Amino acid sequence: MDISERQAIRQLIDNEVVPAIGCTEPIAVALCTAKATEMLGARPETIHVGLSANMLKNAMGVGIPGTGMVGLPIAITLGALIGKSEYQLEVLKDCTPEAVERGKAYIAEKRISIEHVDTKEKLYIDIVCKAGNDVARAVIAGSHTNFILLEKNGEKLLEKTLENNAVAEEEGGLKLTLRKVYDYATTSPLDELRFILESANLNGNVSKESMKGHYGHESGRLIAQSERSSKVLGNSIYTHILAETSAACDARMAGAMFPVMSNSGSGNQGISATMPVVVFARDNGNTEEEYIRALAMSHLTVIYIKQSLGRLSALCGCVVAATGSSCGITMLMGGGYEQICSAVKNMVGNISGMLCDGAKPSCALKVTSGVSSAVLAALLAMEGKCVTAMEGIVDDDVDQTIRNLTRIGRDGMNETDRVVLDIMTHKK
Numbered sequence: 001m002d003i004s005e006r007q008a009i010r011q012l013i014d015n016e017v018v019p020a021i022g023c024t025e026p027i028a029v030a031l032c033t034a035k036a037t038e039m040l041g042a043r044p045e046t047i048h049v050g051l052s053a054n055m056l057k058n059a060m061g062v063g064i065p066g067t068g069m070v071g072l073p074i075a076i077t078l079g080a081l082i083g084k085s086e087y088q089l090e091v092l093k094d095c096t097p098e099a100v101e102r103g104k105a106y107i108a109e110k111r112i113s114i115e116h117v118d119t120k121e122k123l124y125i126d127i128v129c130k131a132g133n134d135v136a137r138a139v140i141a142g143s144h145t146n147f148i149l150l151e152k153n154g155e156k157l158l159e160k161t162l163e164n165n166a167v168a169e170e171e172g173g174l175k176l177t178l179r180k181v182y183d184y185a186t187t188s189p190l191d192e193l194r195f196i197l198e199s200a201n202l203n204g205n206v207s208k209e210s211m212k213g214h215y216g217h218e219s220g221r222l223i224a225q226s227e228r229s230s231k232v233l234g235n236s237i238y239t240h241i242l243a244e245t246s247a248a249c250d251a252r253m254a255g256a257m258f259p260v261m262s263n264s265g266s267g268n269q270g271i272s273a274t275m276p277v278v279v280f281a282r283d284n285g286n287t288e289e290e291y292i293r294a295l296a297m298s299h300l301t302v303i304y305i306k307q308s309l310g311r312l313s314a315l316c317g318c319v320v321a322a323t324g325s326s327c328g329i330t331m332l333m334g335g336g337y338e339q340i341c342s343a344v345k346n347m348v349g350n351i352s353g354m355l356c357d358g359a360k361p362s363c364a365l366k367v368t369s370g371v372s373s374a375v376l377a378a379l380l381a382m383e384g385k386c387v388t389a390m391e392g393i394v395d396d397d398v399d400q401t402i403r404n405l406t407r408i409g410r411d412g413m414n415e416t417d418r419v420v421l422d423i424m425t426h427k428k
Contacts, residue, residue, distance in 0.1 A: 025065075046130045092151070211225075246367055268318060269306075
């Protein structure tokens with residue numbers, strides 16, 4: 001791999017592995033609201049929000065950091081009242097208890113309207129803020145921080161289409177293969193990969209803090225500290241991986257005010273790509289170099305799979321992220337490219353049907369299932385066991401196997417998405 005290709009891949013990782021506070025869907029809505037408010041130049045008297053189905057689904061039931069509240073209204077309100085668009089996915093990091101109280105009063109005044117926008121874009125946010133005779137509009141599409149339209153009083157300050165983006169959703173910019181991912185992770189100079197350790201620092205800190213508190217369903221604490229869990233699951237690298245990964249997700253989905261390192265627009269994907277590798281390397285006694293290269297392998301595999309899947313889909317993101325961490329764990333077990341290919345096929349042959357029914361505290365349970373499968377897939381791969389092309393959607397070619405998975409998530413499960421949202425929005 002030449003220097004220019006390494007640099008392009010590094011830039012891709014820098015774009016996709018970024019800090020975020022809170023679930024990225026409502027936070028992206030807050031970011032869009034903050035931008036529209038900044039253009040408006042005044043506190044909005046009304047805010048109209050149009051969202052794609054996937055955005056609605058992923059923003060309805062998740063905790064908003066620093067608020068003790070769930071869902072879109074408080075995220076939208078705080079985006080308008082205290083959000084700073086320059087903070088990107090940390091747009092609400094200046095949130096205070098006083099701001100939350102102001103936000104509650106703003107919501108009570110019924111100034112916010114939210115509707116579903118029928119669009120082919122799975123990630124679409126359209127914010128219109130009004131104050132007096134002034135109107136400002138901001139639109140995000142394709143990725144969580146990608147503004148495609150900025151407009152004030154009919155004057156377009158920015159307008160672009162997704163097809164004109166440097167990294168288009170369907171193309172993913174730089175085209176990767178699993179072989180390229182492996183070569184980058186295993187042959188790049190170590191100092192060029194050290195930046196990936198920041199994901200371990202951020203996500204590891206969230207996991208530790210979660211163990212001290214009471215977040216979500218407390219799945220991480222239960223696995224790590226429950227006497228019943230100890231009797232059933234024991235005390236091993238495996239249980240440490242499950243506990244520490246799910247704990248970080250518990251805190252994030254409950255709205256803890258801690259930044260996590262996201263991957264491809266998802267904090268849970270960032271956590272699931274990071275923590276299993278971190279814990280396995282620590283408990284297994286791997287060298288620092290092995291650890292860093294495995295983390296790079298994990299994160300870049302997730303980015304690669306998301307290139308063809310898209311930002312949002314009916315396929316649970318933990319399927320993708322756990323596949324990345326399975327590759328990293330396989331490396332830490334001493335596996336090479338052949339074993340990593342087997343681990344990917346084992347993952348696709350196992351949990352490829354897990355659906356996404358929105359961001360919420362129980363995502364930690366799905367993360368635990370995904371990570372459990374990641375360990376099993378790696379163990380099987382190291383024993384020479386691999387799901388074959390005679391079985392289901394797995395192909396002899398690992399890249400085709402990945403495309404088969406993403407085709408189902410991107411295209412085949414569209415009706416699933418519609419039904420899930422219909423169920424979620426018609427509960428009594």
